[in-house]
Every structure is written in structure tokens, then in C-alpha cells.
Amino acid sequence: MDSRSHQPLNTAVREDFSEYVAHLQLHMTLQARNLVPPLTNASDSREELLQQTQANFEKLVSRQGR
Known part of the structure; x- marks a missing residue:
């Protein structure tokens, strides 16, 4: 079988x-x-995450002091 006869088919498959x-x-x-939040809300969510982390850390430290 001639390989040239398959060229149009191969080209069509590639396309x-x-x-x-x-x-x-x-x-x-x-x-x-x-899936990605808009950039305008990114700074707000980072600030909120930072505040939550700080609050959780402060709770943890205050409980260890007892």
C-alpha cells in the first residue's frame, strides 16, 4: 500500500x-x-484571611497561658 494515499486522511485528522x-x-x-475570584476581591479576602489567622493564633496563645 502506498503511504501517499494516507496523507490527505492524516492531514484531516491533524486538523x-x-x-x-x-x-x-x-x-x-x-x-x-x-473558578478564580476577581482581582478586586483578592485583597479583601487576603485581609479577611489574615484577620482570621491572627484571631485563631491569639485564641491559641491565650489558652496556652492558662
């Missing part, structure tokens, strides 16, 4: 696969946007 990968990358990017 289909490339299109599939591009679609998958776009889908994953859009999903990632839904």
Missing part, C-alpha cells in the same frame, strides 16, 4: 485534532475564569 485542542483550551480558560 480535526488541532481544532479539538483549540476548543478544549478555550473551554478550560472560560472554566478557569469561573
Whole structure:
């Protein structure tokens, strides 16, 4: 069998696969946007986390002093 007869098929498969990968990358990017909080809220959540950590640490230290 001549390998040249498979070239159009291989090219079509590669193009289909490339299109599939591009679609998958776009889908994953859009999903990632839904999972990551907006940057405007990031500083607020970091401050809140810091305050919670400090409060938990202070509770722990105050209990150890007894």
C-alpha cells in the first residue's frame, strides 16, 4: 500500500485534532475564569484571611497561658 494515499486522511485528522485542542483550551480558560475570584476581591479576602489567622493564633496563645 502506498503511504501517499494516507496523507490527505492524516492531514484531516491533524486538523480535526488541532481544532479539538483549540476548543478544549478555550473551554478550560472560560472554566478557569469561573473558578478564580476577581482581582478586586483578592485583597479583601487576603485581609479577611489574615484577620482570621491572627484571631485563631491569639485564641491559641491565650489558652496556652492558662
